[in-house]
Amino acid sequence: MIEVRGVSQVFQTKNGPFQALKDVSIDIPKGDFVAIIGRSGAGKSTFLRTLNGLLIPSQGTISVEGLEVTRLSKRELQRYRRSVGFIFQQFNLVTRLSVLDNVLHGRLGYLPTWRGLLGLYTERDYQIARAQLEQVDLTAKESARVDSLSGGQMQRVAIARAMAQEPRLMLADEPAANLDPVLSEEVMRILKRFNEQLGMTVVINIHALDLALKYAKRIIAFRRGELVFDGTAAELTDELVDEIYERKEMAA
Amino acid sequence: MSAALVYALLGAAIAVLLSVAKGSMRRLIYGGIFGVAVAFVAFPFVQSVGYLTRETVSPTLLGLLPRFPLLALVPLALAAGLVLARRGGASAALGGVLAGGVTLFSGLFLIAQPAGLARLIPVNGLMELLAGLVPLLVLALAGRSRPRLRWPLIGAGLILSALLFGWLNAGSGGHLYLPKMAGYYRLLGGVEPGLEQRIVEEYNAGLEERNAILREIGQPEEKPVQGLADFKGRIPQETAEQGYRLLQPGQIQYGAFAVFLLAGLMLGAGLMLLRRPRLAEVGDLRAGLILAGLVGVLLPAFDATEFELQKLVKGWPFLTGFMDRAWPPNLAAPDAANPIFPLQSVLSEMALTIEIALVGTFLAAIFAIPSSFLAARNLTQGSAFMRALFGFMRTFYNVDRGVDTLILALVFVAAVGLGPFAGVLAMAIHSIADLGKLYSEAIENVDRGPIEALESTGTSGVNVLRWAILPQVLPLFVSYTLYRFEINFRVSVVLGLVGAGGIGYFIKGAMDAGNYDQMIIGVIAIVIVVNLIDFASSWLRSRLV
Numbered sequence: 001m002i003e004v005r006g007v008s009q010v011f012q013t014k015n016g017p018f019q020a021l022k023d024v025s026i027d028i029p030k031g032d033f034v035a036i037i038g039r040s041g042a043g044k045s046t047f048l049r050t051l052n053g054l055l056i057p058s059q060g061t062i063s064v065e066g067l068e069v070t071r072l073s074k075r076e077l078q079r080y081r082r083s084v085g086f087i088f089q090q091f092n093l094v095t096r097l098s099v100l101d102n103v104l105h106g107r108l109g110y111l112p113t114w115r116g117l118l119g120l121y122t123e124r125d126y127q128i129a130r131a132q133l134e135q136v137d138l139t140a141k142e143s144a145r146v147d148s149l150s151g152g153q154m155q156r157v158a159i160a161r162a163m164a165q166e167p168r169l170m171l172a173d174e175p176a177a178n179l180d181p182v183l184s185e186e187v188m189r190i191l192k193r194f195n196e197q198l199g200m201t202v203v204i205n206i207h208a209l210d211l212a213l214k215y216a217k218r219i220i221a222f223r224r225g226e227l228v229f230d231g232t233a234a235e236l237t238d239e240l241v242d243e244i245y246e247r248k249e250m251a252a
Numbered sequence: 253m254s255a256a257l258v259y260a261l262l263g264a265a266i267a268v269l270l271s272v273a274k275g276s277m278r279r280l281i282y283g284g285i286f287g288v289a290v291a292f293v294a295f296p297f298v299q300s301v302g303y304l305t306r307e308t309v310s311p312t313l314l315g316l317l318p319r320f321p322l323l324a325l326v327p328l329a330l331a332a333g334l335v336l337a338r339r340g341g342a343s344a345a346l347g348g349v350l351a352g353g354v355t356l357f358s359g360l361f362l363i364a365q366p367a368g369l370a371r372l373i374p375v376n377g378l379m380e381l382l383a384g385l386v387p388l389l390v391l392a393l394a395g396r397s398r399p400r401l402r403w404p405l406i407g408a409g410l411i412l413s414a415l416l417f418g419w420l421n422a423g424s425g426g427h428l429y430l431p432k433m434a435g436y437y438r439l440l441g442g443v444e445p446g447l448e449q450r451i452v453e454e455y456n457a458g459l460e461e462r463n464a465i466l467r468e469i470g471q472p473e474e475k476p477v478q479g480l481a482d483f484k485g486r487i488p489q490e491t492a493e494q495g496y497r498l499l500q501p502g503q504i505q506y507g508a509f510a511v512f513l514l515a516g517l518m519l520g521a522g523l524m525l526l527r528r529p530r531l532a533e534v535g536d537l538r539a540g541l542i543l544a545g546l547v548g549v550l551l552p553a554f555d556a557t558e559f560e561l562q563k564l565v566k567g568w569p570f571l572t573g574f575m576d577r578a579w580p581p582n583l584a585a586p587d588a589a590n591p592i593f594p595l596q597s598v599l600s601e602m603a604l605t606i607e608i609a610l611v612g613t614f615l616a617a618i619f620a621i622p623s624s625f626l627a628a629r630n631l632t633q634g635s636a637f638m639r640a641l642f643g644f645m646r647t648f649y650n651v652d653r654g655v656d657t658l659i660l661a662l663v664f665v666a667a668v669g670l671g672p673f674a675g676v677l678a679m680a681i682h683s684i685a686d687l688g689k690l691y692s693e694a695i696e697n698v699d700r701g702p703i704e705a706l707e708s709t710g711t712s713g714v715n716v717l718r719w720a721i722l723p724q725v726l727p728l729f730v731s732y733t734l735y736r737f738e739i740n741f742r743v744s745v746v747l748g749l750v751g752a753g754g755i756g757y758f759i760k761g762a763m764d765a766g767n768y769d770q771m772i773i774g775v776i777a778i779v780i781v782v783n784l785i786d787f788a789s790s791w792l793r794s795r796l797v
Contacts, residue, residue, distance in 0.1 A: 052708055082710030092701035096723045105719055109710030116715040158705075165709055 001169070001201055002028040002051065007060030009046050009225075020046040021057065022225040031199045033192065035206050035216035039245055042222040044205040048171050051203065052084040053077045064169065082109030085162030089174035091154045095147040099138060099157050102146055103129040106164030125164075132160040136190060152183035159190055170194065172204040176211065184208065188215045209241065255504065256363060256512045260356055263516025264523075271524035271531060278525065278532035281337050281348035282540020283547070284518035285330050288355055288511055290548040292326060295507025298363065300370060300440060300499040301485060302492030309372065309497055310505050311440045313362075318441040319370050319499070320362060329354035333518070338537075341529045348522025355515040359508065363501045369443045369451075369480070369487070370499040374435025377421060383433065384417030440499060448480055451491050506555045510547060574768055581776070582769035594770040597758055598777050605754035606781070608672050608747065609740040612679030617733045619684045623648075624691030625717070631695065645688070652685030657743050661750050675752025679740055687736055694728040695721060727796045734789045741785050745778055 009021040020043045028034055036044045049055040050062060053069050062069045064080070072080055085106075093102050107125040108116050115121075121129075133139050136156035141149065146157060155175060162170060172191065176184035192215050195202045206212045212219055213233040221229035221236075221244040229240055241247075267280055291297075296310030317323050329351045336347025391409030395402035420426035420433060427434050456476045463473045477483065480498065487498045525531055533539075583595040623645055625631055632642035660678035668674050702720040711719070748756020755774050762771035 054704065054708060078710040078712060080710070081708055084708070086705070086708035088701065088705060090701050092699075092705035094702045094720060094723050096727070097719075105706055105711070106709050108706065108712075108715050108719065113712050113714055116711070117718050161705075161709070 001030040001032075001065055002026075002203075003061075003063050004028075004051075005061050007047075007050060007057045007062060009043070009050065009055065010058045019225050021050070024060070024225075024227050026220065026227060026230065028201065028203065030201055031195070033195045033202045033204075033215065033217045035204050035212035035219050036222065037206060037209060037212055037219060037244060038222035043225040044222055045173055047222065048086075048173050048203065048205055051169075051171055052081055052086055054086075078109060082165055083168050085165050085167035085170040087155070087158055087162050087170070087172040087175045089177050091151075091158045091178075093146045093154055093157055093161075096145065098143050098145055099133065099149070100129060100142045102157055103133055103160045103164050106132075106161040109165065128166065129160070129164050132163045135163065136160045151179055152186065155179060155183070155187055156190070159187070163194065167200065169201045169203070172202070174205050174207060177207055184211060191215070253360070253363060253502075256360060256508060259509055259512035260516030260519070263513040263518075264520030265516075267517050267520030267524055271521070271528065274531065276531055276533040276536055276539070277348070277521040277528075278337055278340070278344045279536040279539045279543070280521035281333065281344060281351070281518050281525070282536055283543030284348070284514040284521070284540075285333050285337070285351055286541055286544030287514045287547040288326070288351070288518075289330055290544060291507050291510040291514070291551075292330075294548070295510055295551065296505040297507040297511065298499070298501045299503035299505060300497035301487070302497050303486055303489040304492070307492050307497070309438050309440075310507075311438060311499075312507060313511070315437070315439045316362065318373065318439050320365075323358055323362065325354050326358050340532055342526065344532060345522050345525035345529060348518045348525060350522075352515045352518030352520075352522055355511060356519060359511050359515065363504055363508065365499075365501040367480070367498060367500045367502070369447055369491075369496050370440040371443050372495045372497055373439040373441050375437040375439060376435050379433045379436045380417055380420040380426070383420060384413045387412035387416060440497065443496065447496070451488060452477055452479060454490070455488055506551050510551050514547070577766075578768035578772040580769065581773045582767070583773065592770075594762075594767075594773055597770075598755065598773045601748075601753070601755045601758040601774070602777050602781060604672060605744045605748060605756070606741060608675050608679065608752065608754055609737060609744040612676045612744070613683060613733060613737045613740050615676070615680035616683030616687050616736070617729075619680075620687035620691055621729065623684070624688045624695060627688055627692040628695035629692075630698075631717075631721075645692075649685040649689050649692075652682065653689065655682065657682040658746065658750060661747055661752060665751055670751040670753075672753045675744065675747040675754075678752075679743060679747070683736055683740060687732060690732040690736075691725070691729055694725045694732070698724045731793045731796050734793055738786055738789050742782060 004024055004026045007021055007024045008019065011018045011020055024043075024047065036047065038044050046055060050057050051064075051069070053072065057070060060070070064084075067080060069077075069080060094105070104119075104121050104125060107121055107128065110125070111121065130139070130142070133142060136159055138153060138156055138160065141153065146154060149157065155178075159175075170191065175191070176187050179187065188211055191202055191204065194200050204212075204216070213236070216233065219229065219231065219233055219236055220227060221240075223244055223246065228244060229236065263284075267277065270280065271277055292313045295312060297313050297316065298311065300309050300311060302308065313323055313326065333347035333351030336350065337344040339347075388406070388409035391405045391412070395405035398405070418425075420430065459474060459476060466473050480487070483498075485498075485500075486492075487496065581594075582592075584593045585591060586593070626638075626641045627645035627649060629642065632638040657678050660682055661675055664674035664677045668677070698721050702724070703716055706716045706720045744752075744754060745756045748754040748758070749760050751757065755778060759771050759774040762768070762774065
């Protein structure tokens with residue numbers, strides 16, 4: 001489904017250029033559940049953002065179901081993005097609006113601009129949004145303002161928003177890092193369920209190694225912008241983990 | 253003389269009080285040294301008069317140096333005091349006593365001198381040089397934070413400074429427009445012996461001729477003079493035109509106040525520091541510079557505003573008379589032959605004032621909301637065209653903010669005539685900039701997260717604005733608009749005074765007609781309404797954010 005070929009990403013910072021990704025190539029088939037691990041700054045978030053075109057790589061190509069993401073025009077990119085869900089660590093909800101409004105934002109990409117401006121969603125949009133709220137068990141909170149919700153509820157709203165896009169691909173950037181262990185498990189279970197029931201491809205950045213090992217079918221690891229591991233949870237030995245997290249000195 | 257001693261004692265008393273509060277004494281010594289240094293070169297110390305009032309010259313201590321070379325002791329003592337103060341402890345105390353004492357006695361010596369003639373020595377080019385150095389100073393300061401641009405900036409500053417200096421000195425250039433700069437800084441020098449005798453003789457010699465004219469036009473005749481004192485505080489016209497002035501060391505100016513106060517301060521601080529040498533801190537030099545800067549700015553400002561409490565004392569009976577006539581308020585006089593209803597006028601005029609503020613604020617908000625999006629840096633980085641729009645909007649705001657509502661109102665009164673419409677236009681146009689700037693800052697500070705989230709759902713740019721940014725900034729917009737309405741109500745009161753109508757107009761009319769008992773109703777109404785609006789608006793704003 002996803003073919004990444006020789007992708008590099010260089011950022012211009014105050015201290016000169018910073019290479020966030022170095023010549024990354026990988027294939028992700030349809031229906032896969034991939035967890036990306038690595039230290040902070042290893043390039044995980046950058047990689048995820050290049051997958052849905054929030055960032056355009058400096059070099060290399062990414063194609064998703066034959067569509068070359070790196071070559072799309074602005075309008076085409078918007079059409080592509082509506083089929084890709086994205087879940088953020090900080091939830092990134094519009095906290096002054098209601099839960100339903102936020103979930104409906106997932107449908108904005110399918111509306112003509114003028115209808116979007118007026119908030120004229122179709123009956124089908126409402127059906128989808130309400131169905132997704134039911135999936136994450138928040139039907140009762142439909143008209144509550146988001147800033148009155150707890151962290152776990154907010155992340156579920158964000159998941160419902162992404163699912164309302166009816167995505168083929170779901171990207172998640174540390175979706176559980178701001179939640180307690182119980183809520184983290186819940187978020188992972190929801191994603192796993194979508195993956196198994198709908199066959200939706202999931203790519204997820206995650207700090208918590210135990211969660212990655214427990215839920216992901218496949219694990220890839222980044223170290224300083226380079227892809228250093230690609231395999232199943234069983235293949236990931238303790239030595240490899242130490243290497244990925246650069247823990248040599250600490251162990252000694 | 254006695255005034256000078258009072259000033260010095262006041263300074264010393266301040267030092268003693270601060271030492272009781274364990275304040276740093278060395279700080280005061282530094283402040284005194286730098287303050288006296290500023291006063292020495294820049295503050296007028298005493299007065300010297302010519303024949304006409306405008307020929308009066310108030311020389312600085314530096315200006316008096318050629319006439320009284322002894323004054324050179326002051327800068328020497330200041331320098332010595334500075335060196336000693338930097339060594340700290342007992343040395344600093346001695347430095348304070350030395351600098352304060354020498355300054356005090358030099359000043360007292362000067363103002364004890366008898367009145368006498370002095371010769372004006374204009375220092376041509378000095379003010380031109382100072383003015384010319386301004387571009388260099390500004391550009392050098394700008395270059396401090398940009399190491400790569402430092403030397404080009406200083407070079408440009410040098411060229412600009414030289415050009416400005418040349419223009420100010422050119423025969424047909426700057427002096428045509430800034431005539432006061434030429435020889436603005438004046439020194440007073442000594443005069444040749446026998447000058448006074450010569451002036452008296454010349455005056456007496458010409459007396460017969462002038463008296464002949466005076467007799468013809470029926471004026472009292474002049475008498476022969478014995479000495480300068482007979483001229484009664486001025487000198488003959490010819491003498492003044494030859495560049496002489498009558499120096500009156502007893503007529504002290506605000507520079508003397510500064511010098512004696514600071515001398516007393518240094519002396520007092522030095523003595524207190526001798527007793528308790530630990531009253532010194534690390535940042536004293538900096539604090540002293542700030543103290544001197546304050547003195548250097550505030551004293552000339554008080555002098556320029558003709559601050560004089562005696563005038564208030566003299567005017568006091570008017571104030572009490574005013575209150576007598578204003579109280580009790582004349583709410584209505586229906587029985588009189590010509591019935592009047594001031595309370596009713598106040599209520600309807602107050603309504604108009606509020607309505608002007610409402611319309612003006614509303615119109616401003618209508619125009620500020622769309623324009624503020626163009627003035628937000630984070631939304632206008634897309635293309636060169638958007639960046640140009642951003643620059644244009646910001647420039648418009650900055651210019652508009654500088655032109656006050658009252659000035660705009662005067663222009664619009666000329667254009668559309670007296671009345672509320674001119675006031676509303678002026679208020680709306682000025683408030684656009686203020687609101688727009690606040691709005692655009694709110695937009696620049698929005699949470700980036702929802703923007704990124706909506707972009708990742710494939711939402712188009714306008715809809716990101718509508719659904720990710722607008723919900724975040726709208727409460728702030730409302731809050732700022734309410735705040736602006738509070739201000740605009742008070743502006744609207746003043747607008748009435750220039751003819752826009754409303755309560756200000758009522759007050760001005762009542763004041764001009766001497767109906768103080770009607771005017772007071774308007775004043776009370778304003779106090780009440782201002783407080784009501786502020787209270788209501790802050791309550792609403794606290795609920796919004």
